[in-house]
Amino acid sequence: MGIKINLDHLLLDRQMTLTELAERVDVTIVNLSILKTNKAKAIRFSTLEALCRELKCQPGDLLEFVSEVRSKK
Amino acid sequence: MRILGRWSVASVVSFFVSLTAFGAAFGAFISFCVLLAVPWVRLPITVTAPVTFTLDTPNEILGGRPGWGFEFRETRRPPAPRPPNVQRIAGSMRVPVTNRWFIAFNGIALIVILAFVAYTLSKLQGVLRTLVRGKTPFVPANAARLRFLGLAVIIGSLFVSAIVFVENTWARANLDLPGVTFDDLPRIDFGTIFYGLIILVIAEVFRAGTELDEDQSLTI
Numbered sequence: 001m002g003i004k005i006n007l008d009h010l011l012l013d014r015q016m017t018l019t020e021l022a023e024r025v026d027v028t029i030v031n032l033s034i035l036k037t038n039k040a041k042a043i044r045f046s047t048l049e050a051l052c053r054e055l056k057c058q059p060g061d062l063l064e065f066v067s068e069v070r071s072k073k
Numbered sequence: 074m075r076i077l078g079r080w081s082v083a084s085v086v087s088f089f090v091s092l093t094a095f096g097a098a099f100g101a102f103i104s105f106c107v108l109l110a111v112p113w114v115r116l117p118i119t120v121t122a123p124v125t126f127t128l129d130t131p132n133e134i135l136g137g138r139p140g141w142g143f144e145f146r147e148t149r150r151p152p153a154p155r156p157p158n159v160q161r162i163a164g165s166m167r168v169p170v171t172n173r174w175f176i177a178f179n180g181i182a183l184i185v186i187l188a189f190v191a192y193t194l195s196k197l198q199g200v201l202r203t204l205v206r207g208k209t210p211f212v213p214a215n216a217a218r219l220r221f222l223g224l225a226v227i228i229g230s231l232f233v234s235a236i237v238f239v240e241n242t243w244a245r246a247n248l249d250l251p252g253v254t255f256d257d258l259p260r261i262d263f264g265t266i267f268y269g270l271i272i273l274v275i276a277e278v279f280r281a282g283t284e285l286d287e288d289q290s291l292t293i
Binding site: 027 | 288291
């Protein structure tokens with residue numbers, strides 16, 4: 001699986017909807033949905049910065065490395 | 074002058090490609106209908122078939138009566154220059170044929186070629202459609218279409234060479250035209266095969282472009 005985005009957990013913790021976050025970081029809801037469902041191939045530093053700013057977190061809270069063996073389990 | 078989009082060079086090319094594809098498909102249909110009538114048609118019928126041949130210029134007739142067995146031809150001794158001849162002519166022959174199998178072979182070959190041309194042009198039409206609609210041409214389908222076009226050009230060229238070889242073989246066995254020698258070896262069009270290889274390389278470029286475009290569109 002590789003890099004996993006923990007956006008749904010963070011949104012749940014912050015009591016924020018995807019639509020609200022999309023408006024705050026100025027990214028379309030479609031793109032945020034791609035990010036949330038781990039379909040994105042890359043993330044820009046500017047997007048990461050905006051997400052960390054609005055979610056009040058560190059990049060490490062948003063991104064997680066999942067090894068192939070663990071993801072298969 | 075716009076190259077891509079509506080009312081552009083791409084749209085004009087797309088129109089003519091569509092027209093040619095339709096013409097080829099219609100031609101294949103008409104040929105199929107004609108082929109069905111072959112068993113009942115009165116023979117002989119004239120068949121036009123592609124051939125390649127060498128044309129020897131005949132010795133000059135100096136006198137006598139041609140066809141009566143006494144002609145005075147110009148003769149050249151060995152040191153004298155040979156008369157010029159025209160080699161490797163690609164053309165077509167029109168011959169009255171009484172063999173229904175030969176007629177059927179030509180009909181089937183024509184249908185296969187026309188259907189193949191129509192299908193190949195429909196693939197090209199697919200590539201052009203994405204350009205006319207103003208969308209990115211770097212889609213996986215276009216890479217596959219271009220790969221098919223490249224292979225079609227190569228296989229089509231080899232198929233036509235095979236057809237011409239068969240026609241030449243038939244002509245050598247059945248026709249006796251003075252000065253005309255039908256080729257006894259298949260004539261492969263390396264130029265066309267080279268174009269096909271270039272299209273295959275472009276298809277690979279499109280595949281790489283598609284991957285880049287996908288990466289770019291999935292970068293958030």
